Amino acid sequence: MQAAVFHGPGDIRIERVPDPRIQEPTDAIVRITHTAICGSDLWFYRGQSEYQAGWRTGHEPMGVVEEVGSAVRHVRRGDLVLAPFAISDGTCEFCRKGLQTSCVHGNFWARDLDGAQGEAVRAPLADGTLVRVPDRVEGDEKLTTALFPLTDVMGTGHHAALCAGVVAGVTCVVVGDGAVGLCAVLAAKRLGAERIIAVGHHADRLDKARAFGATDVVSGQGPEAAAKVLELTRGGADHVLECVGAASSMDLAIQVTRPGGTIGYVGVPHGVAEKGLDVMTLFFGNRTLRGGPAPVRAYMKELMEDVLAGTLDPSPVFDMTVDLAGVPAGYAAMDERRALKVMVKL
């Protein structure tokens, strides 16, 4: 089969790789119908995080089950399924707590596993990892595109909102206008936030944030953006959603958090450890930092119900669609910021 393979920074190629086979009785083979390129894929694409030549890519799989191992009970051949970016068994202490990204048998797609940017994957721990989608979704492209972001960005935005303590009636600030930031706006709106201030620096993305429910947008970066948010909120918000992971956005999030407030952070930190976290501002304002890799598996059923009911639709985060052969061009478009998020349809 064909799949995307990383060869070095800026060099993703589609090549022939071995077909996936059942290796464990708990495996399933999933033929990919939809996948995507994630903002976090750009870290290795740009050479900003360790990634080995030869590793496959992609961690947002949706597709049809082709074959299951003898121990798989919850999915069958022919089922349309979604999988989160993290593999989980669904049975350990952390999975039962809804913290599947800490699963004791967990793993992540690509690297030593198959990547979602390919014709098929071997899905380990299929009963824990895969989530069945109702049959009526198959062939309904609009519904499929609305459900698909539950594999990663929508669940991650939701996690940011939950970690920041967003509930009905609050004012919150969303730092970042990438796909996760936009989904965080949707999630905050869905949880009933009254005022949602989106901070970013791309006019077209901030327009999308408004369409998703942001009541205010602040265009800018650094201390200048922080000053604008502090003015709008008269001293900061109680609920801040950090959706980038860069040192500068973490700083901004801390600066716009009101004393006693909480920051939900979901972007993989990059450069934060090196630059140092502003612990003194956190400490002296009793500000809380909560978050980590989103257990999107825990949120899939709840969010899926809303998508199927027509009350939640994150699909506008996609502004480019490619086929498998178009994956390298999709990376380039996202890297050059010509695309916000690329969907890959096989």
Ligand SMILES: [Zn+2]
């Ligand atoms: Zn587990």
